Amino acid sequence: MHHRRTAVLAAVASVLLGTHALAQTDPLHSWNDGAAKKAIVEFVQTTTTQGSSQFVAPEERIATFDQDGTLWVEHPMYTQVTYCFDRVPAVVRAKPELANVEPFKTVLSGNREAIAKLSMDDLLKILAATLTGMSVDEFRAEATKWLDTTRDPRWKRPYTELTYAPMIELLKYLRANGYKTYIVTGGGQDFVRTYAEPVYGIPPEQVVGTAGGTKYGYDKSGKPFLTKEPRLLLNDNDAGKPEGIHLMIGRRPHAAFGNSTGDRQMLEYTKAGDGARLAMLVLHDDAKREYAYGPVLGLPDTKVGTFTPALYDEAKKQGWIVVSMKDDWKRIFSFEPEWE
Amino acid sequence: MHHRRTAVLAAVASVLLGTHALAQTDPLHSWNDGAAKKAIVEFVQTTTTQGSSQFVAPEERIATFDQDGTLWVEHPMYTQVTYCFDRVPAVVRAKPELANVEPFKTVLSGNREAIAKLSMDDLLKILAATLTGMSVDEFRAEATKWLDTTRDPRWKRPYTELTYAPMIELLKYLRANGYKTYIVTGGGQDFVRTYAEPVYGIPPEQVVGTAGGTKYGYDKSGKPFLTKEPRLLLNDNDAGKPEGIHLMIGRRPHAAFGNSTGDRQMLEYTKAGDGARLAMLVLHDDAKREYAYGPVLGLPDTKVGTFTPALYDEAKKQGWIVVSMKDDWKRIFSFEPEWE
Numbered sequence: 297m298h299h300r301r302t303a304v305l306a307a308v309a310s311v312l313l314g315t316h317a318l319a320q321t322d323p324l325h326s327w328n329d330g331a332a333k334k335a336i337v338e339f340v341q342t343t344t345t346q347g348s349s350q351f352v353a354p355e356e357r358i359a360t361f362d363q364d365g366t367l368w369v370e371h372p373m374y375t376q377v378t379y380c381f382d383r384v385p386a387v388v389r390a391k392p393e394l395a396n397v398e399p400f401k402t403v404l405s406g407n408r409e410a411i412a413k414l415s416m417d418d419l420l421k422i423l424a425a426t427l428t429g430m431s432v433d434e435f436r437a438e439a440t441k442w443l444d445t446t447r448d449p450r451w452k453r454p455y456t457e458l459t460y461a462p463m464i465e466l467l468k469y470l471r472a473n474g475y476k477t478y479i480v481t482g483g484g485q486d487f488v489r490t491y492a493e494p495v496y497g498i499p500p501e502q503v504v505g506t507a508g509g510t511k512y513g514y515d516k517s518g519k520p521f522l523t524k525e526p527r528l529l530l531n532d533n534d535a536g537k538p539e540g541i542h543l544m545i546g547r548r549p550h551a552a553f554g555n556s557t558g559d560r561q562m563l564e565y566t567k568a569g570d571g572a573r574l575a576m577l578v579l580h581d582d583a584k585r586e587y588a589y590g591p592v593l594g595l596p597d598t599k600v601g602t603f604t605p606a607l608y609d610e611a612k613k614q615g616w617i618v619v620s621m622k623d624d625w626k627r628i629f630s631f632e633p634e635w636e
Numbered sequence: 637m638h639h640r641r642t643a644v645l646a647a648v649a650s651v652l653l654g655t656h657a658l659a660q661t662d663p664l665h666s667w668n669d670g671a672a673k674k675a676i677v678e679f680v681q682t683t684t685t686q687g688s689s690q691f692v693a694p695e696e697r698i699a700t701f702d703q704d705g706t707l708w709v710e711h712p713m714y715t716q717v718t719y720c721f722d723r724v725p726a727v728v729r730a731k732p733e734l735a736n737v738e739p740f741k742t743v744l745s746g747n748r749e750a751i752a753k754l755s756m757d758d759l760l761k762i763l764a765a766t767l768t769g770m771s772v773d774e775f776r777a778e779a780t781k782w783l784d785t786t787r788d789p790r791w792k793r794p795y796t797e798l799t800y801a802p803m804i805e806l807l808k809y810l811r812a813n814g815y816k817t818y819i820v821t822g823g824g825q826d827f828v829r830t831y832a833e834p835v836y837g838i839p840p841e842q843v844v845g846t847a848g849g850t851k852y853g854y855d856k857s858g859k860p861f862l863t864k865e866p867r868l869l870l871n872d873n874d875a876g877k878p879e880g881i882h883l884m885i886g887r888r889p890h891a892a893f894g895n896s897t898g899d900r901q902m903l904e905y906t907k908a909g910d911g912a913r914l915a916m917l918v919l920h921d922d923a924k925r926e927y928a929y930g931p932v933l934g935l936p937d938t939k940v941g942t943f944t945p946a947l948y949d950e951a952k953k954q955g956w957i958v959v960s961m962k963d964d965w966k967r968i969f970s971f972e973p974e975w976e
Contacts, residue, residue, distance in 0.1 A: 520905050538862060
């Protein structure tokens with residue numbers, strides 16, 4: 297109720313103050329003027345203006361975006377990892393023998409300290425048990441239901457509302473200029489595909505992610521279906537990102553956006569192409585409006601998803617643009633009023 | 637010279653007789669009137685007319701095409717297999733120790749009888765040696781050069797000109813009606829991607845094929861590149877086709893086109909979806925203008941690429957349309973005059 301009233305007031309204020317009309321004229325209106333916004337606009341102009349020496353043919357306009365921490369919140373735990381933990385009780389109900397087997401026993405105990413100590417190996421067992429063994433249609437239905445009904449504990453909103461307004465504007469701005477926008481995520485390809493189209497305007501065929509194999513078979517009535525298997529085809533992190541881009545897209549991106557060491561090779565690969573290339577890293581330095589952090593919590597024994605000092609140094613050296621959430625973004629979330 | 641003169645005469649005749657203008661009004665002008673053409677037009681109308689009970693939203697309009705034998709000639713040997721055999725001398729020059737190792741020794745001997753007796757295992761060794769171990773850029777350059785300079789022995793034309801005019805019209809007709817067209821081929825994904833855009837109007841990101849892994853690394857100057865590895869990720873034949881469609885597209889097609897048992901599961905999977913679905917098989921029954929055959933030659937110990945009696949029976953049972961090249965197609969190749 298409170299949120300709705302705020303939104304109505306914001307809309308009224310926006311009309312009275314004329315900021316709505318103003319915002320419409322700038323496709324990147326949630327970005328403050330600064331080096332990051334300037335670099336984006338210059339890149340788009342130089343690659344899409346006929347006659348420019350760095351003009352890029354429309355079919356070659358590919359832009360790739362990491363998801364967690366780049367397009368939406370990844371803190372304190374990747375949304376998909378939360379999903380997998382939440383699915384454990386249902387998995388154990390279906391296979392009661394797992395109740396006394398680790399790591400399922402610990403997850404069911406609800407003991408946060410013990411859960412935080414689970415190893416990467418334990419986590420992989422939980423992912424395999426909760427993400428495979430069902431048909432792709434069953435998986436899609438389960439994930440969709442969970443996303444519709446689960447709320448982030450801090451903002452009390454569905455995870456799919458915790459997208460960054462400036463990045464949504466950037467996706468639309470690039471598409472309006474002929475760029476094909478892709479998600480290239482370390483997260484599960486099937487998971488992200490369940491919501492990428494309504495949330496980001498990115499269709500399933502433009503989502504590249506960590507992917508397992510499927511197995512074709514028939515049900516009792518002879519109808520064919522695909523079962524998700526625990527056989528990893530693509531680990532779409534680190535070097536897996538350019539490898540995944542080659543497998544799924546087959547062209548080198550002209551622009552790439554990330555926020556962690558897992559995106560380093562994707563940015564390197566993008567910048568190694570000829571002509572104008574844009575590489576950007578989102579820096580989480582806004583403890584008040586979102587989070588300020590280095591390592592991502594919730595993933596044991598791993599450095600996945602960290603903006604390390606070494607990455608910062610490489611960005612400076614390679615000419616990658618570092619986007620400060622605190623300084624470069626007028627607002628963080630799409631649900632926030634425009635004038636905030 | 638002869639061909640050029642024929643083309644000019646055809647153009648003149650076309651203008652004089654008014655057939656050119658007539659042809660323009662029918663997007664499927666190389667198709668004879670009959671059950672196949674009727675089924676295509678009805679499918680497109682019923683799925684794209686607003687208010688139709690079987691209307692398909694534009695983003696869901698996916699059509700998948702097998703390549704060899706469906707979009708271009710596969711006889712007497714898959715073009716890519718010819719490429720691999722042609723590459724063997726260069727591979728042996730780079731690694732002279734292979735000259736006395738089978739199956740390379742037999743290939744180098746030029747003894748056609750012995751070559752025809754090579755096993756599937758031998759063939760896989762030849763594919764691995766000629767398609768992997770180089771960078772993706774080197775591979776693309778080699779394949780492009782070969783396609784530009786090699787001629788089909790029967791038609792004395794580049795292989796890329798041996799595409800079926802009626803199928804090219806079908807691709808364009810579907811795209812003009814909002815369908816996204818994909819190639820889903822048992823052939824190598826990287827190989828087909830080198831020419832699919834100019835030849836079929838299908839961009840690399842819409843080519844799904846048999847795919848190996850790549851490995852990300854750096855050259856001496858520190859520039860990143862991808863090396864093709866002999867590690868199979870997707871065998872895009874048979875059940876591998878729906879599995880590949882799920883991996884690379886993530887949606888079930890509304891229309892699928894093939895010509896062999898390797899396409900059976902793709903057609904089944906397509907037809908198992910709700911609403912109007914179109915499944916078609918091209919039957920090679922035109923010995924005069926192209927070929928009439930069952931099994932494809934040149935692939936030892938395998939039944940890949942055959943239009944078997946069992947497949948014909950299944951097509952009839954499942955409501956798949958069988959396209960007779962002899963009866964349904966006015967002309968076969970795009971290089972033939974329109975009025976032939």
